[in-house]
Amino acid sequence: MVPRTASPHPSDPTDPSDPSGSPRPQGRSRPRASFDAVVVGGGVIGLVTAWRAAGRGLRTAVVDPAPGGGAARVAAGMLAAVTELHHGEEPLLGLGLASAARWADFAAELAEAAGAGVGYRACGTLAAALDADDRAELRELHALQRRCGLETEWLTGRECRQLEPMLAPGVRGGLRVDGDHQADPRLLTAALLTACERAGVAFHRAWAREVTVARGRATGVALDDGTGLAAGLTVLAGGCHSGRLGGLPPEVAVPVRPVKGQVLRLRITRPYAPFLSRTVRAVVRGGHVYLVPRESGELVVGATSEERGLDTTVTAGGVYQLLRDAHELVPGITELPLVETRAGLRPATPDNAPLLGPTALPGLHLATGHHRNGVLLAPVTGDVLAVSLTTGELPDHARPFAADRFARSGWEVPA
Amino acid sequence: MVPRTASPHPSDPTDPSDPSGSPRPQGRSRPRASFDAVVVGGGVIGLVTAWRAAGRGLRTAVVDPAPGGGAARVAAGMLAAVTELHHGEEPLLGLGLASAARWADFAAELAEAAGAGVGYRACGTLAAALDADDRAELRELHALQRRCGLETEWLTGRECRQLEPMLAPGVRGGLRVDGDHQADPRLLTAALLTACERAGVAFHRAWAREVTVARGRATGVALDDGTGLAAGLTVLAGGCHSGRLGGLPPEVAVPVRPVKGQVLRLRITRPYAPFLSRTVRAVVRGGHVYLVPRESGELVVGATSEERGLDTTVTAGGVYQLLRDAHELVPGITELPLVETRAGLRPATPDNAPLLGPTALPGLHLATGHHRNGVLLAPVTGDVLAVSLTTGELPDHARPFAADRFARSGWEVPA
Numbered sequence: 001m002v003p004r005t006a007s008p009h010p011s012d013p014t015d016p017s018d019p020s021g022s023p024r025p026q027g028r029s030r031p032r033a034s035f036d037a038v039v040v041g042g043g044v045i046g047l048v049t050a051w052r053a054a055g056r057g058l059r060t061a062v063v064d065p066a067p068g069g070g071a072a073r074v075a076a077g078m079l080a081a082v083t084e085l086h087h088g089e090e091p092l093l094g095l096g097l098a099s100a101a102r103w104a105d106f107a108a109e110l111a112e113a114a115g116a117g118v119g120y121r122a123c124g125t126l127a128a129a130l131d132a133d134d135r136a137e138l139r140e141l142h143a144l145q146r147r148c149g150l151e152t153e154w155l156t157g158r159e160c161r162q163l164e165p166m167l168a169p170g171v172r173g174g175l176r177v178d179g180d181h182q183a184d185p186r187l188l189t190a191a192l193l194t195a196c197e198r199a200g201v202a203f204h205r206a207w208a209r210e211v212t213v214a215r216g217r218a219t220g221v222a223l224d225d226g227t228g229l230a231a232g233l234t235v236l237a238g239g240c241h242s243g244r245l246g247g248l249p250p251e252v253a254v255p256v257r258p259v260k261g262q263v264l265r266l267r268i269t270r271p272y273a274p275f276l277s278r279t280v281r282a283v284v285r286g287g288h289v290y291l292v293p294r295e296s297g298e299l300v301v302g303a304t305s306e307e308r309g310l311d312t313t314v315t316a317g318g319v320y321q322l323l324r325d326a327h328e329l330v331p332g333i334t335e336l337p338l339v340e341t342r343a344g345l346r347p348a349t350p351d352n353a354p355l356l357g358p359t360a361l362p363g364l365h366l367a368t369g370h371h372r373n374g375v376l377l378a379p380v381t382g383d384v385l386a387v388s389l390t391t392g393e394l395p396d397h398a399r400p401f402a403a404d405r406f407a408r409s410g411w412e413v414p415a
Numbered sequence: 416m417v418p419r420t421a422s423p424h425p426s427d428p429t430d431p432s433d434p435s436g437s438p439r440p441q442g443r444s445r446p447r448a449s450f451d452a453v454v455v456g457g458g459v460i461g462l463v464t465a466w467r468a469a470g471r472g473l474r475t476a477v478v479d480p481a482p483g484g485g486a487a488r489v490a491a492g493m494l495a496a497v498t499e500l501h502h503g504e505e506p507l508l509g510l511g512l513a514s515a516a517r518w519a520d521f522a523a524e525l526a527e528a529a530g531a532g533v534g535y536r537a538c539g540t541l542a543a544a545l546d547a548d549d550r551a552e553l554r555e556l557h558a559l560q561r562r563c564g565l566e567t568e569w570l571t572g573r574e575c576r577q578l579e580p581m582l583a584p585g586v587r588g589g590l591r592v593d594g595d596h597q598a599d600p601r602l603l604t605a606a607l608l609t610a611c612e613r614a615g616v617a618f619h620r621a622w623a624r625e626v627t628v629a630r631g632r633a634t635g636v637a638l639d640d641g642t643g644l645a646a647g648l649t650v651l652a653g654g655c656h657s658g659r660l661g662g663l664p665p666e667v668a669v670p671v672r673p674v675k676g677q678v679l680r681l682r683i684t685r686p687y688a689p690f691l692s693r694t695v696r697a698v699v700r701g702g703h704v705y706l707v708p709r710e711s712g713e714l715v716v717g718a719t720s721e722e723r724g725l726d727t728t729v730t731a732g733g734v735y736q737l738l739r740d741a742h743e744l745v746p747g748i749t750e751l752p753l754v755e756t757r758a759g760l761r762p763a764t765p766d767n768a769p770l771l772g773p774t775a776l777p778g779l780h781l782a783t784g785h786h787r788n789g790v791l792l793a794p795v796t797g798d799v800l801a802v803s804l805t806t807g808e809l810p811d812h813a814r815p816f817a818a819d820r821f822a823r824s825g826w827e828v829p830a
Contacts, residue, residue, distance in 0.1 A: 264731070266731050301731075313752045314752060314753050314754075315749065315750060315751060315753060316679070316681050316738055316741075316742070316748045316749055316752075316753045317742075317748070317750060317751075318749075318753075319738060319753050320735070320738035320739065320742055320749065323731055323734060323735035323738065324735065324739065327731075327732075327735055333731045334730065334731055334735065335731075335732060336730060336731050336732075337728045337729060337730055337731075338729050338730060338731045338733075338734050339729075341756075
């Protein structure tokens, strides 16, 4: 075990020399708890960061009004490093593959720590094409994958249906991606909560109002309930809300915006089980649709992609689009109970890659901006943040995702 | 006020001469409450019957594990005597029109009795046609309506859109039915519950197990919780469950089967209000779809029609069909929040008309089998049952719906 690090800069929230000029927590009347690391955000990324930080011996707290919430309550949990590959995002492929390679061990370690599984299922994925346009797009993806050294297999429509008999007769071809698996984000979140608790992580159920700053360093966070948490290390893992934390100096850019995704949950009832043996996905009329079958019988159908700010309304149009496209791909879904409709907010960045590690404000680290890949990237994010929190540096493979890359490039949040 | 009638045949549940041979309630150890009338079923029909019975001075009880539930929790509440007219169902038209004519006064009387409205909205209905087949079908309906002496107006597609600008550009024509209004079944149920309570109706929150019979007469009901309710008059108003009550002698046929209907509830948000000014409906590819806009902002979209026994599962296919058809008729629904999906069970009879009044078992009356028309027919049903309970006879206009018409014709429940 790495020895526990001391909090490098114990803070004084009432220090009159505090240069931040930010409003103070309610003052001396409330004692200010002190930690080595305080993580703002109790979603998958915040929790995995806190768990790994505690594992490195850091006294760690998580701030979240409802830990275990966030985008993972909605997400399907595809571990889709290869099928989510896009032109221009090749750097992200490396991080995704690194995390995918860790997933089996991570799932086992977490299950042991929490005493409960995370629904990891090494089932693979089939990406299908329904018409000539889809097939051309999928052929492009196949070519890109090969240029990136990935081995995926092109299948004819007949071969696709042999693999997954519920596929529509019209499927014209597909890509078999045996390494893109799945986990259940709700089980993952629950397990991370338990693992954090067992590792001694403290939970503060409140909103973080602002990062506190003294002598040019982050010194913790002030909460909406008036309390303050002092910490030498502050991690901002607030998903799409990350940019809204108060007290961030201008040189710290957190260019994260919400991208709404509506998701359905169906149930694979007995006469239709197993229904699908792997994740099946397609591009239908330009929109992505996927069906993720769990061993529990849950079938997740996602997802819309909408720029709507913080709106999490489930709309008639979103549900219609998902059912229409999923029905075109797998007509037999009509018989399955529809048990849940929900919308979540992906934390997207300008380059669709996460923001990891130290910022221009000493003591402040980011673990946010995971966009579509929070579940996939959870293991590597936990490991990267454990390194950055204990050494102040990013490991080499995480350098392309340095938290300050947009600040360096002069990026500004559009008004 | 009609004077209170005495319970004509006070019953003794342990009478050894009881010819029914049915199992007894738990015996003398539990006191048996006694009423003039006991109504089995606390849905809209049971409640309106109980309210009207109490209004005639009968000491009345309602038996239902959850009064106020039933099909009305799901129903859209169209008062569609004219637009629901079908070939061969002309007798039902008369009853529907009689009830529709009572609705405004009924709503006002009930609102005063309950201190709360029932969402009655005299908004009219537009039945639209999307293609040539739909138009031909709607022309048929128009001709049938005219043969029945009904005045409805044929509109061109352009005229339809002038009336309802949200209609799809492809609408080819429609029927304007200014007399088919709406009420909110959930408000109606709530108001009936309150009105019943204020009128002194007793509620027994349990399942009725069987009708008890002595000396060839119904003497009340035995409940699943072991209690018994004695009554000279027993009303079976159990919706699609009516045929399952124990103790019914073979000469009493209750040919009611469940017809599943899935229904969506959307919300008309401010930028889109009022969205529609009246009920809009259509036949799309042979399936019926309707959109019922409430003043509250609720937009009800229904309904599938499925023979699935007692299954109330919401399915992907049902929701898909409704959204697809509603979207074809009114494309702007895509922007509206989808707030609820639910399935209910219509109590259907072989001729789609209700079963009203006395049966072959003296003392047992029926008020069930209202199929698609329970809300429409609530006022007339309450009035008809008030007459049949106090006189033992049906009023003339209800004779075609006599509860014993299938028993007389030798109808038997299919195995």
